[in-house]
Amino acid sequence: MTPHPTPPALPTLADLPSGDAHLIEKPLSSEQVFRGRLLDVRLDHVSLPDGGRATREYIVHNGAVMVIPLLDDGRLLLERQYRYPLQRAMIEFPAGKLEVGEAGIRCAVRELREETGYEAAEWAHAGQLHNAIAYATEHIQVWLARGLTAGERSLDEGEFLDVFAATAEELAAWCRDGAVTDAKTLVGLLWIQQWRAGLWDLAWKTEAEHVAAG
Amino acid sequence: MTPHPTPPALPTLADLPSGDAHLIEKPLSSEQVFRGRLLDVRLDHVSLPDGGRATREYIVHNGAVMVIPLLDDGRLLLERQYRYPLQRAMIEFPAGKLEVGEAGIRCAVRELREETGYEAAEWAHAGQLHNAIAYATEHIQVWLARGLTAGERSLDEGEFLDVFAATAEELAAWCRDGAVTDAKTLVGLLWIQQWRAGLWDLAWKTEAEHVAAG
Numbered sequence: 001m002t003p004h005p006t007p008p009a010l011p012t013l014a015d016l017p018s019g020d021a022h023l024i025e026k027p028l029s030s031e032q033v034f035r036g037r038l039l040d041v042r043l044d045h046v047s048l049p050d051g052g053r054a055t056r057e058y059i060v061h062n063g064a065v066m067v068i069p070l071l072d073d074g075r076l077l078l079e080r081q082y083r084y085p086l087q088r089a090m091i092e093f094p095a096g097k098l099e100v101g102e103a104g105i106r107c108a109v110r111e112l113r114e115e116t117g118y119e120a121a122e123w124a125h126a127g128q129l130h131n132a133i134a135y136a137t138e139h140i141q142v143w144l145a146r147g148l149t150a151g152e153r154s155l156d157e158g159e160f161l162d163v164f165a166a167t168a169e170e171l172a173a174w175c176r177d178g179a180v181t182d183a184k185t186l187v188g189l190l191w192i193q194q195w196r197a198g199l200w201d202l203a204w205k206t207e208a209e210h211v212a213a214g
Numbered sequence: 215m216t217p218h219p220t221p222p223a224l225p226t227l228a229d230l231p232s233g234d235a236h237l238i239e240k241p242l243s244s245e246q247v248f249r250g251r252l253l254d255v256r257l258d259h260v261s262l263p264d265g266g267r268a269t270r271e272y273i274v275h276n277g278a279v280m281v282i283p284l285l286d287d288g289r290l291l292l293e294r295q296y297r298y299p300l301q302r303a304m305i306e307f308p309a310g311k312l313e314v315g316e317a318g319i320r321c322a323v324r325e326l327r328e329e330t331g332y333e334a335a336e337w338a339h340a341g342q343l344h345n346a347i348a349y350a351t352e353h354i355q356v357w358l359a360r361g362l363t364a365g366e367r368s369l370d371e372g373e374f375l376d377v378f379a380a381t382a383e384e385l386a387a388w389c390r391d392g393a394v395t396d397a398k399t400l401v402g403l404l405w406i407q408q409w410r411a412g413l414w415d416l417a418w419k420t421e422a423e424h425v426a427a428g
Contacts, residue, residue, distance in 0.1 A: 009364075010285075010291075010364070010377070010378070010379045011376075011377075011378045011379070012378055012379060012380065013292075013294075013305075013378050013380060013384075015378065016294060016376045016378055017376070020296065020302075020303045022374060022376075023294065023295065023296040023303050023374050023375070023376070024296055024303075025296055025298050033248050033250070034247050034248040034255055036247070036257060036269070036271040037269060037271065038270075038271040038348075038349060039255060039271045039272075039273075039349060041248055041253060041255055043250060044298070046298060048372055048374065049296075049374050050374075052371075052372060054372045055250070055251060056252075056298040056299070057250040057251065057252040057253045058253075058298065058299040059253075059273075059299075059349070071224075077224075078227075080227075080230060080237065081237065082234065082237040082238055082239055082263075083344075083347040083348070084239050084258070084260060084270040084272065085270070085272040085273075085346075085347065085348075085349060085350055085351045086344060086347055086351060088234075089234045089237050089238075090344070090347055091227075092347070127389075127390075127392050127395070128392065128395055129395050129396070129397045129400055130297075130300060130304070130395045130396055130397060131345045131346055131397040132299075132345055132346045132350065132352070132397075133297040133299065133300055133304055133306070133396055134252075134297070134299075135252060135253060135273070135299060136299055136346065137299045137300060138346070139395070140397075150223075150224070157266075158262055158266060158268045160236060160237050160262065160263050160264075161237070162225075162230045162231070162236075162237070163224070163225075164224070164225045164226055164227050164229065164230055165224045165225070165226060166226065166227060170227075172408075172413070175341075175404070176341075176408065176413075176414045178341050178342065181341070181342055181343050181344045181353070182343070182344055182347055183343045183344060183345040183346075183354075183397040183398065183401060184397065186343055186400075186401045186404055187397060187400045187401060187404070189404060190389070190400055190401070190403060190404040190407075193404075193407070194386070194390065199386070199390075200390045
């Protein structure tokens with residue numbers, strides 16, 4: 001490969017214009033164009049940074065949580081669930097939508113118990129991701145759970161899914177080979193690897209401690 | 215932490231029922247409930263594995279590509295772009311929607327050139343991700359590009375974004391600390407790290423070779 005010197009003009013993040021006035025789109029009007037049981041679709045008119053006009057279509061979403069459950073034997077708890085938009089079953093970490101006003105830790109505990117039957121002694125909040133920034137307000141909180149004990153699951157009506165265990169190495173191979181393509185689950189693997197390598201820290205607390213910390 | 219033995223009943227992937235009859239949802243009817251410039255929203259009635267009925271709401275999306283551009287000095291090319299649904303500028307890898315019938319490599323080359331001005335000597339297709347499996351058919355192809363040469367960018371009308379360079383270590387720190395939350399970009403970091411660690415392979419080819427390979 002012939003070396004191509006990087007042009008000196010290429011800025012770093014610190015070199016970029018301060019403030020976002022050259023990027024920001026301002027809302028002029030907003031209309032709900034569809035409201036189903038699941039989707040709340042909006043159509044906004046906006047003004048662009050150069051004064052031009054455009055429309056923006058997007059889904060208003062209350063947010064969700066993903067749980068990365070770490071079994072005491074070192075394996076991970078995963079699910080297989082049919083995802084109708086893709087017309088196939090997908091391997092993924094347990095996840096579910098936040099109820100309005102629900103604290104992230106409460107949702108994480110609830111979804112883990114409902115979908116897998118497991119309860120966790122300790123929880124860590126890794127961060128959040130935005131999965132569809134072009135057309136949805138959705139964020140997904142990333143939680144890890146350990147000290148797991150099995151119990152009875154209680155799926156929502158109309159919810160069907162398999163629960164199974166796999167090693168992080170198996171999950172990594174599935175992500176590499178395309179057997180796992182769910183974005184949140186790929187991000188879950190990133191967190192597992194960075195944390196196990198000692199590169200990214202996690203603050204483990206009980207559910208009650210997380211609730212008390214707000 | 216008290217050890218909690220894993221119950222022997224917990225299956226592995228290989229132990230799960232073969233076939234997906236216990237998971238599959240079958241379409242009964244499908245209706246387009248909104249068609250904007252961007253979003254195509256459908257409402258389907260489906261039959262559930264237990265014979266029950268439900269509705270499924272989702273977006274039909276033609277797919278997209280993300281490009282992870284690797285500069286010869288080891289740094290990465292990134293963008294900052296205002297994402298209206300989130301009402302803020304986000305750090306992300308270059309990306310864009312596939313045109314109908316467009317080959318992934320063509321879209322990757324086009325989006326990199328339009329958004330950053332760069333052309334690449336070699337390309338590798340890492341895989342794909344599904345970013346909103348609960349409510350969108352969207353897939354995002356993950357491409358890496360190297361042997362970069364700078365040129366003039368040509369943004370779409372109404373498109374505004376900053377281009378800048380950062381090291382993989384800077385990107386990892388931003389992902390850890392929450393400055394980067396875009397799911398596809400987090401997955402991009404996973405690929406960079408796995409590839410640089412020699413764990414995940416990439417097959418580098420020219421654009422023409424990718425086109426010839428179909």
